[in-house]
Amino acid sequence: MDVTNSDNILEQVTTSEYKYGFYTDIENDMAPVGLNESTVRLISAKKLEPEWMLEFRLKAFRHWQSLQEPEWAHIHYPKINYQDIIYYAAPKKKKELASLDEVDPELLETFNKLGISLDEQKMLSGVAVDAVIDSVSVKTTFQDTLARHGIIFCSFSEAVREHPELIKKFMGSVVPYTDNYFAALNSAVFSDGSFCYIPEGVRCPLELSTYFRINAANTGQFERTLIVAEKGSYVSYMEGCTAPQRDENQLHAAIVEIIAMDDAEVKYSTVQNWYPGDKEGKGGVYNFVTKRGLCKGKRSKIAWTQVETGSAITWKYPSCVLMGDNSIGEFYSVAVTNNYQQADTGTKMIHIGKNTRSTIISKGISAGKSNNSYRGLVKILSGATNSRNFSQCDSLLLGDKCGAHTFPYIEAKNESSIIEHEATTSKISEDQLFYCNQRGIDTEKAIGLIVNGYAKEVLNKLPMEFAVEAQKLLAITLEGSVG
Amino acid sequence: MLLNIKNLHVEIDGKEIIKGLNLGVNKGEVHAIMGPNGTGKSTLAAAITGREGYDITEGEIWFKGTNIIEMDPDERANLGIFLSFQYPVEIPGVSMTNFMRTAINAKREYNGQPTIPAGEFLKMMEEKKNLVEIHSKLTNRSVNEGFSGGEKKRNEIFQMAMLEPSLAILDETDSGLDIDALKVVAKGVNQLRSQENAFVIITHYQRLLDYIIPDFVHVLYDGKIVKTGGKNLALELEAKGYEWIKEQQFV
Numbered sequence: 001m002d003v004t005n006s007d008n009i010l011e012q013v014t015t016s017e018y019k020y021g022f023y024t025d026i027e028n029d030m031a032p033v034g035l036n037e038s039t040v041r042l043i044s045a046k047k048l049e050p051e052w053m054l055e056f057r058l059k060a061f062r063h064w065q066s067l068q069e070p071e072w073a074h075i076h077y078p079k080i081n082y083q084d085i086i087y088y089a090a091p092k093k094k095k096e097l098a099s100l101d102e103v104d105p106e107l108l109e110t111f112n113k114l115g116i117s118l119d120e121q122k123m124l125s126g127v128a129v130d131a132v133i134d135s136v137s138v139k140t141t142f143q144d145t146l147a148r149h150g151i152i153f154c155s156f157s158e159a160v161r162e163h164p165e166l167i168k169k170f171m172g173s174v175v176p177y178t179d180n181y182f183a184a185l186n187s188a189v190f191s192d193g194s195f196c197y198i199p200e201g202v203r204c205p206l207e208l209s210t211y212f213r214i215n216a217a218n219t220g221q222f223e224r225t226l227i228v229a230e231k232g233s234y235v236s237y238m239e240g241c242t243a244p245q246r247d248e249n250q251l252h253a254a255i256v257e258i259i260a261m262d263d264a265e266v267k268y269s270t271v272q273n274w275y276p277g278d279k280e281g282k283g284g285v286y287n288f289v290t291k292r293g294l295c296k297g298k299r300s301k302i303a304w305t306q307v308e309t310g311s312a313i314t315w316k317y318p319s320c321v322l323m324g325d326n327s328i329g330e331f332y333s334v335a336v337t338n339n340y341q342q343a344d345t346g347t348k349m350i351h352i353g354k355n356t357r358s359t360i361i362s363k364g365i366s367a368g369k370s371n372n373s374y375r376g377l378v379k380i381l382s383g384a385t386n387s388r389n390f391s392q393c394d395s396l397l398l399g400d401k402c403g404a405h406t407f408p409y410i411e412a413k414n415e416s417s418i419i420e421h422e423a424t425t426s427k428i429s430e431d432q433l434f435y436c437n438q439r440g441i442d443t444e445k446a447i448g449l450i451v452n453g454y455a456k457e458v459l460n461k462l463p464m465e466f467a468v469e470a471q472k473l474l475a476i477t478l479e480g481s482v483g
Numbered sequence: 484m485l486l487n488i489k490n491l492h493v494e495i496d497g498k499e500i501i502k503g504l505n506l507g508v509n510k511g512e513v514h515a516i517m518g519p520n521g522t523g524k525s526t527l528a529a530a531i532t533g534r535e536g537y538d539i540t541e542g543e544i545w546f547k548g549t550n551i552i553e554m555d556p557d558e559r560a561n562l563g564i565f566l567s568f569q570y571p572v573e574i575p576g577v578s579m580t581n582f583m584r585t586a587i588n589a590k591r592e593y594n595g596q597p598t599i600p601a602g603e604f605l606k607m608m609e610e611k612k613n614l615v616e617i618h619s620k621l622t623n624r625s626v627n628e629g630f631s632g633g634e635k636k637r638n639e640i641f642q643m644a645m646l647e648p649s650l651a652i653l654d655e656t657d658s659g660l661d662i663d664a665l666k667v668v669a670k671g672v673n674q675l676r677s678q679e680n681a682f683v684i685i686t687h688y689q690r691l692l693d694y695i696i697p698d699f700v701h702v703l704y705d706g707k708i709v710k711t712g713g714k715n716l717a718l719e720l721e722a723k724g725y726e727w728i729k730e731q732q733f734v
């Protein structure tokens with residue numbers, strides 16, 4: 001973190017209300033409210049999908065209908081009425097866009113407010129952005145550079161049209177639609193998302209980045225991301241979310257699938273900042289996401305880094321299936337909850353191959369009346385000889401009305417493997433706050449500083465530009481959490 | 484007068500610790516406050532800097548023409564009061580650089596100035612580090628984390644140099660320092676001394692006062708200043724011990 005950046009962060013942390021709570025007035029092309037087979041058909045038709053894609057959706061939909069919504073021990077929310085949700089909304093688009101000039105100025109304005117710049121500066125800084133507003137990809141940059149390396153980075157819809165063989169081969173291979181309730185729902189109605197393919201031996205020269213955003217009222221967002229890293233390839237992928245303020249609860253049920261072949265490495269970083277609801281706990285996004293990476297090849301590596309500051313409810317366990325011998329899974333997480341937020345997040349590390357290793361670093365921060373749970377599973381199958389896991393789960397409490405819970409589940413079926421687990425719970429001390437105060441730093445800024453220090457180990461894993469954003473969000477999220 | 488404390492009474496948990504204290508400090512002056520352990524020296528520092536839990540039940544603290552007893556600690560700091568802590572705390576993961584920059588910008592914001600440009604800040608860091616002979620590696624580490632006792636104290640003086648307060652209170656900055664570290668601290672203070680600022684140096688040894696010559700020496704005993712004199716009073720105390728003061732109290 002250079003000095004200028006940390007400085008900017010503290011400067012920008014000035015307002016207490018949710019910073020990204022604005023609404024862009026774009027005409028929407030929407031599906032009727034509710035969910036049935038014809039909704040699924042409509043979505044598929046709108047997207048001009050081939051028959052096989054529709055079939056996939058319909059199978060998922062029928063399966064979803066047979067399922068019961070799961071109930072979770074540590075999160076509570078009013079029942080979602082799935083017939084009350086609009087499952088498809090696309091910004092009305094007049095024609096295909098050739099350049100940025102043709103993008104709807106209001107859309108550009110939204111991006112600017114979010115701090116996403118699609119301009120030269122950003123390009124020079126080496127970020128390719130595939131921006132998703134509601135359900136349709138609006139703009140993709142850097143296609144040329146990527147194309148030169150044979151890298152495919154496009155919207156999911158485009159991939160279905162242009163690379164059907166890849167989609168057919170990999171979609172649902174890590175997270176099948178039968179995986180869970182929300183995975184089935186997503187598979188039936190997913191609107192768009194990103195597809196990324198790194199060919200054998202290629203190191204992706206750019207940080208690939210997708211910004212998601214819920215925009216229209218009452219629309220659920222069902223994104224799908226698929227990343228395939230062929231032998232010996234490398235990619236770092238960033239996903240960032242901000243959602244505008246809204247009173248009704250919004251449902252977000254995404255799927256992310258990653259596949260890493262022999263010697264491939266994928267870093268997946270997320271900063272999640274969906275609208276968390278107001279101070280009374282009204283509104284906010286329900287974030288039920290299924291993220292899973294498959295270390296299919298030998299010596300492959302998948303690292304999840306996440307900073308979770310938003311959503312009224314977060315339910316999310318980015319996981320690694322360590323199938324290839326000597327493969328590595330990592331999970332670094334900072335989850336912050338304030339006011340009435342509830343987070344139940346963690347990871348699953350499934351050791352299948354020999355000499356597989358996993359590391360889990362989880363930093364939970366709870367303030368207000370929020371609840372923050374770490375739920376992690378380390379599973380070592382019988383063939384996973386000499387496998388190792390190290391888990392460190394820390395909780396930081398601000399105030400005495402919030403809760404922190406740790407649920408580490410361990411299933412070890414191989415005697416030669418080693419599992420280590422450490423956990424701590426701490427509070428910000430009055431001494432630390434006074435020390436900062438005495439240096440002229442007010443209590444809110446002091447908390448931001450202390451919390452960022454506490455989470456540093458994880459923040460350091462993020463790509464630079466993301467780390468800056470994440471630090472800002474941590475501080476913003478905890479504003480008003482003292483006193 | 485820069486600092487004017489009138490009839491100050493301070494309670495901790497309902498127990499009176501400071502019992503009617505008066506103290507006036509002008510710009511350009513160095514005051515030493517001496518006294519045995521547990522007489523309320525740190526409590527006085529806490530009351531001046533506004534620490535929670537130190538209840539002012541009576542009296543006034545005037546600083547730069549304002550009675551500051553209702554003011555938040557950060558505002559007092561930004562007004563120009565600095566405390567070198569007797570026991571500096573560690574803040575894991577927060578680099579000294581980031582911490583200092585945050586503090587300096589808080590002060591600048593308070594004074595309606597723009598944030599400090601990165602270049603200027605780094606130059607200032609270098610300058611002040613040399614002043615207190617602090618090594619670069621200390622400022623690259625997290626605030627006080629893993630610092631030795633002496634390093635922590637030097638780091639306090641470094642922060643003082645960075646923040647350029649008009650009133651600096653040094654609470655036993657000398658305890659636990661070897662003679663070389665003590666000289667470094669004294670040198671730092673002496674270089675920062677000017678006609679525009681003042682120092683209140685809390686100590687119970689006269690040692691430091693060989694290097695920082697005070698204008699006044701006060702003896703704090705049982706929550707009150709019981710004796711005030713020039714720098715010779717410190718020598719006298721050293722020679723006769725605090726018993727001498729106690730005896731005088733009961734005469």
Ligand SMILES: Nc1ncnc2c1ncn2[C@@H]1O[C@H](COP(=O)(O)OP(=O)(O)O)[C@@H](O)[C@H]1O
Binds near residue numbers: 495519522524525
């Ligand atoms: N936080 C506290 N809670 C309770 N008592 C305290 C606290 N701080 C100081 N005291 C008491 O106040 C008195 C003065 O302490 P202090 O100001 O630290 O003395 P000195 O700095 O002169 O050694 C002592 O009796 C001490 O026990």
Ligand SMILES: [Mg+2]
Binds near residue numbers: 524525526569654655
């Ligand atoms: Mg003391």
